[in-house]
Amino acid sequence: MKRCDRQQGRCVTEPVLRLYIARTSATARRAEEQLGELRALMSPALKVEVIDVRERPDVAEKARILATPTLTYEHPERPRRIVGDLSDARRVLNFLGIQIMGKAT
């Protein structure tokens, strides 16, 4: 989310991991489970949000989401997104550039 520095007069975006799903679809539940597995492997400090595109199409519009599930890592320098199957947690985190914290499984 945005944190604004009044003295500098500009906003800095904190990294956030967002999962966009269409909750009624078959892939949504699996994606949410997979997100839980990812969270176990990364820093608890990292902000995570789940957005149901059916409920919040305006948010999906802003992020220009086409496919669900899409996992976005909204990082100020190197934003990345991954679409589809999130089951290979290491591959997902490596691609997004998120440091792996816990034990390797």
Place this chain on the structure above:
Amino acid sequence: MTAHEEDTDSVVLERVKTGVNAFDELVMGGLPRGRTTVVGGTPGSGKTVFATQFLAHGITHYGESGVLVTFEEPPSDIEANMRGFGWDLAAWCREGRLAFVDASPSATEELVIGDFDLGGLLSRIEHAVRSINARRVVLDSLTQLFDHFIGDPKVLRRELFRIGNALKKARLAVLMTAERNTEYGEITRHRLEEFVADNVVILRNVLQRERRRRTIEVLKMRGSHHAEGEAPFTLLENKGVVAIPLSSLRLEQQSSMIRVTSGNPAIDDMCGGGFFRDSVTLVSGATGTGKTLLVTNFLAGGVGAGEKAILFGYEESRGQLFRNASGWGVDFAQMEADGKLKIICLYPEAQGLPDHLLTIQGLVDEFQPNRIAIDSISALERIAPDTGFREFLISLTSFIKKREIAGLCTATSKSLVGGESASEQHISTLTDSIILLRYIQEQDTMNRGLMVLKMRGSEHAKEIRRFTIDSEGMHLGAPFEEAPNVFTGGDVEYRR
């Protein structure tokens, strides 16, 4: 199919006007609401213009808002590109009459693994539709979406089918564009029309005789009738796509029995009292046989009877035409000054045939003449491919008849003695009357002969009349006694 679906299918389909009038005629009034139409075309064939016009027409003429889902260019580029056609997309967005769904490629790195759906896209489109209460939706172009998710054509087909159905259920008129690789071949890349389209329309942009020829064709209209064939179109500043109707489809012109003068009393007599008011007459002859003189008489005869006349010259300059006319005792300059005559001289090569047709139509509607002359049709023929020329003639003759004005066209035959011109082959079935001017050899002298070959709906003289030309114009004399053959030049030996 359930009983409910059958019910909705049997209802007469509401037609949505696209803003391309001639196209709406091809599809019996417009694109059906609650159906999807795929518009296929090669790059540069005018898909985005056609699609945007479909939305713009709804906004400006029917108060129907539209959603434009863009997969290729970002909204700002489309706004800039469409401004030249007179469409201010940005203003419509501010007024809530248009909404973009920006699905153009972004800079974010993306990885696609395994199964997914396009729930995000569908939610965004539905959100945009709800927010401005849209009735029309455009997706431009689907091919770009396939390029984005390049490894998953099966998923995309399934998902597009789903999106198409959702939009149809919402009773929207849906237009999707898709790219083609070749002008004649596979309908679209990825063959996506097979699973997503109720209707298929093809835009073409073909190079023929060093000229671009744009056409629009309706390939399929599910559950309804449509006209077949390619209708030529052009892209015009401040207008967009302007198609030229295949008027041969509708021979609905009323036939008038009112006669008007040809400008020469002797020819009027040969035609049984003059030309019909809403008829087109073809004058065919070799160079120097007096075609331009006949045109001059036709114009002067009309002006003399209190009519307004217009001439489109494609062979001679204004100066030449004025000088010729004064040589035969006709003052074109005075007639123009009186507002009774308008003479337009153009190089045939100055523009393509569809544009020539639009020029003629525009000036006729502006000047409102009672008669029109075109000198010559053959000059226009040399810039056009055969099919294009035939369409041009069909459209031109039907336009002249619809306006209920008298038309006179000239065609130059290639050989000096007899012979028919290529234009003649094309136009002879389309014109109501044909007058032949021929050089005819008699012993050791070359004479000119005139005959009325055809006069639809009327008796006419059958003989070939000798005529001479002097400073007062054309003088018809006695018929030839020994009938020469005007088609081959009167060579008796040859005829056997």
